[in-house]
Amino acid sequence: MELLGKILVRKLDEFQLKGKIVETEAYYGKEDPASRARKGKLPHCELMWSDPGKAFIYMVHGNWLLNVVAFPRGIPGAVLIRAIEPLEGIELMMKNRKSKDIKNLTNGPGKLTQALKITNKLNGIDLTSKQSELRIETNIAQEKIEIERSFRINVSQDMKEPLRFYIKNNPFVSKIF
Numbered sequence: 001m002e003l004l005g006k007i008l009v010r011k012l013d014e015f016q017l018k019g020k021i022v023e024t025e026a027y028y029g030k031e032d033p034a035s036r037a038r039k040g041k042l043p044h045c046e047l048m049w050s051d052p053g054k055a056f057i058y059m060v061h062g063n064w065l066l067n068v069v070a071f072p073r074g075i076p077g078a079v080l081i082r083a084i085e086p087l088e089g090i091e092l093m094m095k096n097r098k099s100k101d102i103k104n105l106t107n108g109p110g111k112l113t114q115a116l117k118i119t120n121k122l123n124g125i126d127l128t129s130k131q132s133e134l135r136i137e138t139n140i141a142q143e144k145i146e147i148e149r150s151f152r153i154n155v156s157q158d159m160k161e162p163l164r165f166y167i168k169n170n171p172f173v174s175k176i177f
Contacts, residue, residue, distance in 0.1 A: 001147060005139050007021070010116040018088035019088075022173050023170075024165050028076070082109050083111075109174075
């Protein structure tokens with residue numbers, strides 16, 4: 001929830017691609033049936049136990065998904081970035097996605113990683129460092145946002161509490177319920 005409204009920045013050579021984070025989903029440890037950490041500290045999800053602010057990137061259905069490690073070291077948990085509102089470098093995002101439809105450019109976790117050319121090569125990168133080629137920055141616009149929540153999308157076994165958060169009425173959110 002705290003990531004909503006922040007700016008995701010991707011540096012590609014001399015270009016900067018930017019988007020406002022408008023939708024996220026939280027994932028916890030062993031008690032969360034939809035979490036990568038549910039089976040313990042296995043090599044493919046070891047980053048969930050690392051320092052907060054690290055990128056945890058993995059593939060699902062042929063798409064890379066970007067997560068932010070969200071709990072203190074040793075406690076597994078991450079937040080999936082589900083959608084961003086494109087702000088800067090939109091033409092390059094469209095080229096990367098082979099799409100001219102701005103509303104569907106980054107409105108899903110696989111779409112946004114394609115648009116920003118995010119792959120597992122960035123797995124483990126520090127998203128809090130100003131020098132990182134992928135980082136999250138505070139939104140200097142500081143606009144007031146209203147947050148909605150729902151259950152996570154495409155999760156067969158979910159927690160009892162809704163763990164999907166999104167900016168109300170934002171047209172770049174992946175799905176509205």
